């Protein structure tokens with residue numbers, strides 16, 4: 001037994017995040033690359049401010065050519081969470097890379113030397129297969145999430161990733177790319193199943209249950225059929 005470090009709910013999985021919060025992390029990591037692409041369109045303000053009319057003061061304020069908050073988020077930089085920029089904005093790529101580096105360092109790697117002796121030591125570095133891009137880091141972090149969920153600092157990752165996500169949504173005004181599914185979750189019964197853009201599986205936001213699309217279609221058809229039959233019988 002352990003407690004979710006985010007909502008304090010007791011979990012019987014031994015993990016430090018409950019299924020709902022583990023799923024939330026997975027969703028944020030899945031959505032971040034798309035959100036970052038969207039964010040890049042906000043780098044340059046779409047409409048330049050009207051040329052300042054020289055009024056009584058005789059001065060016109062020059063427009064800032066780029067949105068500095070977006071520039072910081074998409075730019076390089078250091079993932080120093082203790083000393084973020086004045087307004088708390090950290091570059092996305094550096095933030096993700098910093099967490100990946102931390103996770104890799106705490107993750108035990110098992111190697112065997114030529115004499116057959118097993119050594120356990122921390123991984124030295126995180127190597128994202130898709131390169132050190134936002135997408136590459138998100139894929140890497142998703143792959144290591146099962147390990148990260150066993151660690152008490154998962155609450156810190158959740159809080160910081162949630163803050164970052166909120167900051168980006170605040171700039172793009174985009175809604176997350178999830179689509180509700182009609183049938184309830186076969187595992188927990190809530191109507192919280194969603195499809196996520198760019199991801200094959202259907203996911204339950206409450207319990208984290210995953211279904212491949214084909215399995216969902218079969219299950220949903222059976223569910224709707226039994227529902228329909230029940231309605232017909234009642235009528």
Ligand SMILES: [Zn+2]
Nearest residue numbers: 004007018021
């Ligand atoms: Zn929780």
Ligand SMILES: [Zn+2]
Nearest residue numbers: 185188204207
């Ligand atoms: Zn569920």
